[in-house]
Amino acid sequence: xxxxxxxxxxxxxxxxxxxxxxxxxxxxxxxxxxxxxxxxxxxxxxxxxxxxxxxxxxxxxxxxxxxxxxxxxxxxxxxxxxxxxxxxxxxxxxxxxxxxxxxxxxxxxxxxxxxxxxxxxxxxxxxxxxxxxxxxxxxxxxxxxxxxxxxxxxxxxxxxxxxxxxxxxxxxxxxxxxxxxxxxxxxxxxxxxxxxxxxxxxxxxxxxxxxxxxxxxxxxxxxxxxxxxxxxxxxxxxxxxxxxxxxxxxxxxxxxxxxxxxxxxxxxxxxxxxxxxxxxxxxxxxxxxxxxxxxxxxxxxxxxxxxxxxxxxxxxxxxxxxxxxxxxxxxxxxxxxxxxxxxxxxxxxxxxxxxxxxxxxxxxxxxxxxxxxxxxxxxxxxxxxxxxxxxxxxxxxxxxxxxxxxxxxxxxxxxxxxxxxxxx
Amino acid sequence: xxxxxxxxxxxxxxxxxxxxxxxxxxxxxxxxxxxxxxxxxxxxxxxxxxxxxxxxxxxxxxxxxxxxxxxxxxxxxxxxxxxxxxxxxxxxxxxxxxxxxxxxxxxxxxxxxxxxxxxxxxxxxxxxxxxxxxxxxxxxxxxxxxxxxxxxxxxxxxxxxxxxxxxxxxxxxxxxxxxxxxxxxxxxxxxxxxxxxxxxxxxxxxxxxxxxxxxxxxxxxxxxxxxxxxxxxxxxxxxxxxxxxxxxxxxxxxxxxxxxxxxxxxxxxxxxxxxxxxxxxxxxxxxxxxxxxxxxxxxxxxxxxxxxxxxxxxxxxxxxxxxxxxxxxxxxxxxxxxxxxxxxxxxxxxxxxxxxxxxxxxxxxxxxxxxxxxxxxxxxxxxxxxxxxxxxxxxxxxxxxxxxxxxxxxxxxxxxxxxxxxxx
Numbered sequence: 120x121x122x123x124x125x126x127x128x129x130x131x132x133x134x135x136x137x138x139x140x141x142x143x144x145x146x147x148x149x150x151x152x153x154x155x156x157x158x159x160x161x162x163x164x165x166x167x168x169x170x171x172x173x174x175x176x177x178x179x180x181x182x183x184x185x186x187x188x189x190x191x192x193x194x195x196x197x198x199x200x201x202x203x204x205x206x207x208x209x210x211x212x213x214x215x216x217x218x219x220x221x222x223x224x225x226x227x228x229x230x231x232x233x234x235x236x237x238x239x240x241x242x243x244x245x246x247x248x249x250x251x252x253x254x255x256x257x258x259x260x261x262x263x264x265x266x267x268x269x270x271x272x273x274x275x276x277x278x279x280x281x282x283x284x285x286x287x288x289x290x291x292x293x294x295x296x297x298x299x300x301x302x303x304x305x306x307x308x309x310x311x312x313x314x315x316x317x318x319x320x321x322x323x324x325x326x327x328x329x330x331x332x333x334x335x336x337x338x339x340x341x342x343x344x345x346x347x348x349x350x351x352x353x354x355x356x357x358x359x360x361x362x363x364x365x366x367x368x369x370x371x372x373x374x375x376x377x378x379x380x381x382x383x384x385x386x387x388x389x390x391x392x393x394x395x396x397x398x399x400x401x402x403x404x405x406x407x408x409x410x411x412x413x414x415x416x417x418x419x420x421x422x423x424x425x426x427x428x429x430x431x432x433x434x435x436x437x438x439x440x441x442x443x444x445x446x447x448x449x450x451x452x453x454x455x456x457x458x459x460x461x462x463x464x465x466x467x468x469x470x471x472x473x474x475x476x477x478x479x480x481x482x483x484x485x486x487x488x489x490x491x492x493x494x495x496x497x498x499x500x501x502x503x504x505x506x507x508x509x510x511x512x513x514x515x516x517x518x519x520x521x522x523x524x525x526x527x528x529x530x531x532x533x534x535x536x537x538x539x540x541x542x543x
Numbered sequence: 544x545x546x547x548x549x550x551x552x553x554x555x556x557x558x559x560x561x562x563x564x565x566x567x568x569x570x571x572x573x574x575x576x577x578x579x580x581x582x583x584x585x586x587x588x589x590x591x592x593x594x595x596x597x598x599x600x601x602x603x604x605x606x607x608x609x610x611x612x613x614x615x616x617x618x619x620x621x622x623x624x625x626x627x628x629x630x631x632x633x634x635x636x637x638x639x640x641x642x643x644x645x646x647x648x649x650x651x652x653x654x655x656x657x658x659x660x661x662x663x664x665x666x667x668x669x670x671x672x673x674x675x676x677x678x679x680x681x682x683x684x685x686x687x688x689x690x691x692x693x694x695x696x697x698x699x700x701x702x703x704x705x706x707x708x709x710x711x712x713x714x715x716x717x718x719x720x721x722x723x724x725x726x727x728x729x730x731x732x733x734x735x736x737x738x739x740x741x742x743x744x745x746x747x748x749x750x751x752x753x754x755x756x757x758x759x760x761x762x763x764x765x766x767x768x769x770x771x772x773x774x775x776x777x778x779x780x781x782x783x784x785x786x787x788x789x790x791x792x793x794x795x796x797x798x799x800x801x802x803x804x805x806x807x808x809x810x811x812x813x814x815x816x817x818x819x820x821x822x823x824x825x826x827x828x829x830x831x832x833x834x835x836x837x838x839x840x841x842x843x844x845x846x847x848x849x850x851x852x853x854x855x856x857x858x859x860x861x862x863x864x865x866x867x868x869x870x871x872x873x874x875x876x877x878x879x880x881x882x883x884x885x886x887x888x889x890x891x892x893x894x895x896x897x898x899x900x901x902x903x904x905x906x907x908x909x910x911x912x913x914x915x916x917x918x919x920x921x922x923x924x925x926x927x928x929x930x931x932x933x934x935x936x937x938x939x940x941x942x943x944x945x946x947x948x949x950x951x952x953x954x955x956x957x958x959x960x961x962x963x964x965x966x967x
Contacts, residue, residue, distance in 0.1 A: 301862035302736045303726045303895070312726045315739040322746060323762040330754040338747040437895035438725035447895045471727070471861035471871045472896055 132462035132481055135366030135386065139426060139480040140466055142361045144354040146290040146317075147237040149280040151273055153229025155245050156217040161191050162203070164228045165214035167221035167419040168377025169392040173204055173211050177378035177414050179224035179259020182505030184209060186261025187228035190269055197261060215373060215384075219245040220356050220419035222349070224378065224501040225257030231269065232277035236292055236353035244356035246349045246419070248272060248280075251339070258501040258509040279332055283324035290320050292354040295347070296428060297467050300478075305436035307420055307429030308443065308497040308512060310347035314340070317347050348420065355422035362386065362425075362481075368529050370462065371482035374421035374496060374517065378414045381517060385484055385525040393521035393528070402500050402513025403444025413500040413510050421496045427465045427480035430495040430514055431457045435470045435478070443497060443513050453495060453514070454479065460486040460494065484529065487522040556886035556905055559790030559810065563850060563904040564890055566785045568778040570714040570741075571661040573704040575697055577653025579669050580641040585615050586627070588652045589638035591645035591843040592801025593816040597628055597635050601802035601838050603648035603683020606929030608633060610685030611652035614693055621685060639797060639808075642784070643669040644776050644843035648802065648925040649681030655693065656701035660716055660777035668780035670773045670843070672696060672704075675763070682925040682933040703756055707748035714744050716778040719771070720852060721891050724902070729860035731844055731853030732867065732921040732936060734771035738764070741771050772844065779846035786810065786849075786905075792953050794886060795906035798845035798920060798941065802838045805941060809908055809949040817945035817952070826924050826937025827868025837924040837934050845920045851889045851904035854919040854938055855881045859894045859902070867921060867937050877919060877938070878903065884910040884918065908953065911946040 130136070152159045159165060164187055166180060176184065185200035188209065194200035203209055214221040221227050225247060233245040247257065250268060254260035284290070295316055299305075302312030318340050325333040340346050363372035368387025375382055375392075382392035397415035404410050423429040433439070434454045437447035451473060458464070462481035469475040482494050493516050500511040554560070576583045583589060588611055590604060600608065609624035612633065618624035627633055638645040645651050649671060657669040671681065674692060678684035708714070719740055723729075726736030742764050749757040764770050787796035792811025799806055799816075806816035821839035828834050847853040857863070858878045861871035875897060882888070886905030893899040906918050917940050924935040 298735075301727055311722075312736040312739065315736065315743050319739050319742060319761065319765050323758045323765075326750050326754055326758040326761065330750055334747045334750040337743065337750060341743050341747075440895065441899070446898070448898050450896075471864065472874075474870070474872050475865070 132367050132370060132483065135362055135370040135481045136463035138362040138365040139358060140463070142358045143239050144236045144292045144357045146284055146292055146350065147235040147243060148284050149232055149234055149248055149277045151229060151277060152227045152231045152233050152245070155233055155235060156219065158212060158217050159227060159229050161193050161229060162208060163210040163212070164226040165217055165219065165221050166211050166226050166377060167214060167223060167417055168375045169380050169382035169394050170213045171211070171377045171379055173207070173209060175379050177224070177417070178503045178505045179414060179501040180226065180378060180417065182259040182261045183224050183226045183256045184211065186256055186266055187226050187231070189261070190266050191228050191230060214419060215375065218243065218360070220352050220422055222247045222257040222352070222420060223418040223499060224259045224414070225255070230273045232272050234349040234353040236350070236357050238357050238361055240361070242357050242361055244353055244360060246352035246356060248277060249343060249346045249349045251343050252345065254508050258499070259505050260508050261506055275332060276336055279325060279328055279336065280321060282328055283321045286324040286327070287321060290317070292350055293467065296351060296354065297469070300432055300435040300468055301471055303436050303438050305429055305432040305439060305497065306347070306351040307423040308499065309436045309439040310351060311344040313351070314344050314346035317350055351423055351428070352420050355426045355428070358426045359422050369484045371425060371484060371494070374425055374494070375419045376416040376421070378417040381416050381521070383521045383525060385529070388525060388528045391528065393524040395518045395520040398515055398518055399500070400513050400515035402498070402511040402515070403442070404511035405509070408502065408510040412502050412504070414503050416498055416515055417501060418498065421498070424494060424496045425482065427468050427478040430497045431461070432468060432470065432478045434472055439497070445514050456492060457495065459490055460492050484522050484525045487519070488526045491519065493517045493519050493522065556791050556794060556907065559786055559794040559905045560887035562786040562789040563782060564887070566782045567663050568660050568716045568781045570708055570716055570774065571659040571667060572708050573656055573658055573672055573701045575653060575701065576651045576655045576657050576669070579657055579659060580643065582636060582641050583651060583653050585617050585653060586632060587634040587636070588650040589641055589643065589645050590635050590650050590801060591638060591647060591841055592799045593804050593806035593818050594637045595635070595801045595803055597631070597633060599803050601648070601841070602927045602929045603838060603925040604650065604802060604841065606683040606685045607648050607650045607680045608635065609929070610680055610690060611650050611655070613685070614690050615652050615654060638843060639799065642667065644780050644846055646671045646681040646773070646776070646844060647842040647923060648683045648838070649679070654697045656696050658773040658777040660774070660781050662781050662785055664785070666781050666785055668777055668784060670776035670780060672701060673767060673770045673773045675767050676769065678932050682923070683929050684932050685930055699756055700760055703749060703752055703760065704745060706752055707745045710748040710751070711745060714741070716774055717891065720775060720778065721893070724856055724859035724892055725895055727860050727862050729853055729856040729863060729921065730771070730775040731847040732923065733860045733863040734775060735768040737775070738768050738770035741774055775847055775852070776844050779850045779852070782850045783846050793908045795849060795908065795918070798849055798918070799843045800840040800845070802841040805840055805945070807945045807949060809953070812949060812952045815952065817948040819942045819944040822939055822942055823924070824937050824939035826922070826935040826939070827866070828935040829933070832926065832934040836926050836928070838927050840922055840939055841925060842922065845922070848918060848920045849906065851892050851902040854921045855885070856892060856894065856902045858896055863921070869938050880916060881919060883914055884916050908946050908949045911943070912950045915943065917941045917943050917946065
């Protein structure tokens with residue numbers, strides 16, 4: 120250590136906090152997954168969560184893979200798609216391996232449009248463009264309407280959005296998220312105001328492109344108050360990856376689930392996933408469904424919690440509580456609990472109702488293990504049966520096991536007091 | 544009273560609460576004031592607040608009147624406009640006399656575009672379409688850019704918006720306001736999310752009209768996070784007037800100020816204004832201005848407080864606090880204080896952070912007098928010097944005098960316990 124700096128103790132996890140707090144992310148484009156990732160191909164798709172064998176796929180994720188095989192023209196129908204999967208003809212990899220995220224039970228095939236986000240330093244990541252809420256692939260729908268909408272997204276909407284992005288002033292996604300917290304969004308399960316904001320930001324250039332296409336898009340997207348989610352996730356993945364590369368050991372840089380397993384990635388532990396059985400929690404289940412209908416946790420969108428949004432910003436989005444079956448009056452307490460396991464606070468993601476206090480950032484594996492307090496995440500739940508769709512939403516507490524495993528992995532980097540040393 | 548209903552005591556102020564709580568208001572159009580009101584003419588303008596003599600006009604309101612005379616072609620320049628006013632050649636009436644509202648220091652001349660709102664029962668009211676925040680007429684700016692923008696609004700934007708409204712599905716303004724509270728707006732001094740919402744609602748039809756005009760409008764309006772204010776005010780005026788006509792005596796149905804005087808109108812007291820000197824309060828003043836630069840309270844936008852929004856919904860809009868120089872942590876206490884002087888609670892304007900409790904509605908003159916707690920309103924302040932613009936914003940407590948005067952007026956309707964009787 121430089122003697123000149125020893126008079127001031129460097130704050131614990133300073134590099135992690137800097138990466139989480141200061142990485143600005145801009146919108147780079149909306150492209151097809153096949154153009155963005157080399158490992159996405161006609162029979163090579165991406166899924167959410169830690170790696171999973173095709174034989175282990177739960178109903179809705181298998182359904183999404185079947186639908187995507189038909190979408191790509193690899194299968195004439197869903198039956199043939201099922202046979203391709205059962206015969207080992209489809210390769211499925213964790214989206215994280217491709218530098219992106221997938222959504223819930225959905226898969227990413229070459230013609231799925233993805234939002235591409237980029238840091239000031241040039242790091243890119245992607246996440247699926249939101250399909251809408253009526254029978255989406257990401258909750259295991261695979262019927263003709265679902266595939267027709269995806270085709271329209273790929274052939275019409277995505278190119279128009281990409282051209283509009285190129286023609287517009289740069290859009291800082293992290294700034295849209297920060298303003299979102301002032302507009303009642305937590306930028307994971309509530310994106311009502313941020314969806315309107317990103318659409319308005321792109322609208323002038325969209326309209327100057329194909330006017331009738333723009334009008335139809337504006338009409339459809341007005342119904343989709345989660346449209347921003349893909350943008351938020353892409354930004355979150357950039358920041359999670361940036362933090363993974365720069366943080367001291369022991370900071371959670373990814374949280375993801377595939378319905379079988381939930382996993383975390385931790386700085387200092389490389390690409391390893393620490394996993395356990397995916398939890399279900401006690402979500403609010405939409406009638407006429409029951410809790411027994413719901414698959415356990417799925418999705419990569421918990422990247423937003425990694426960056427200090429989602430459940431870690433609950434007190435900015437009290438109106439989300441009724442959707443999640445939670446009490447808005449508990450929101451500050453929830454965030455306060457998360458502060459106890461985080462290494463710092465954001466200086467840009469400010470919660471007006473907490474006197475503009477920053478959201479907690481940098482989930483600290485050591486703090487989780489020492490306190491026994493596991494992170495909360497906001498989540499949506501898919502029906503176990505293919506083709507049914509979303510059945511519920513809720514705040515879910517992650518299991519502690521992956522954190523204890525990660526701590527064991529970090530043990531090689533601990534000092535004699537059991538603290539993870541920061542600068543090895 | 545019908546004997547069949549005497550077993551349940553009718554709630555106090557039931558008719559007022561019903562009018563305030565259940566009057567739904569839709570967007571009817573955007574038109575020029577001269578088309579909407581017979582009493583608006585080339586030399587007959589409307590102003591905010593209780594009636595005022597032209598000789599008593601404060602700087603910015605006089606400046607707005609001068610600018611409007613040039614806008615209408617009645618004066619070749621501002622000097623001539625001043626001479627017209629000084630020579631008694633301009634008639635100025637309270638906008639309330641025309642069934643509308645004016646904004647801050649602004650005036651309404653025939654070619655000023657106004658938002659027209661309409662209740663389900665057919666009651667209409669209007670308020671100026673928001674000009675933008677760069678040197679607007681409503682804060683006493685009267686230069687060429689200000690007038691050019693108003694001309695563009697009148698000749699291009701207003702007709703396009705009106706056509707889009709006709710071509711779109713009906714837009715319920717009261718529903719936009721209710722959703723606004725879930726998105727951090729109080730729909731008076733903060734309209735960031737509601738502005739985006741109303742623009743998005745009209746965008747498809749706008750784009751299907753003149754595409755390039757639509758693109759330019761979408762570009763400009765993205766900078767204007769108060770665009771919804773005129774829509775919110777027009778809805779508020781409909782509800783204030785509906786309540787005035789239906790409420791039991793003693794409910795505040797208008798709050799307005801002209802810089803000299805602030806006044807209230809009260810159900811049961813006809814068209815009479817109860818007035819006193821306009822307050823200034825302790826607003827946050829934008830640098831480089833000082834408090835001495837600011838005119839006392841002006842404007843008709845306190846109609847939003849009458850309907851249970853604005854300061855009465857502070858706890859829905861914590862992000863407004865920094866703009867107003869207030870503490871977001873005080874917001875619930877402020878609303879709680881207002882609950883003590885209101886006759887009821889809204890069942891549709893719900894504050895997520897208060898567990899979806901409704902905003903207080905129906906400011907009760909008797910309760911104000913008995914408690915000594917005067918209503919709070921959110922306000923913006925104009926520079927005393929013509930042409931300078933907005934210099935500050937703040938939460939202002941109304942003076943008590945008008946409420947005591949109103950109570951004296953209501954005395955003819957009181958019983959021997961000093962309570963205002965509700966059903967005379």
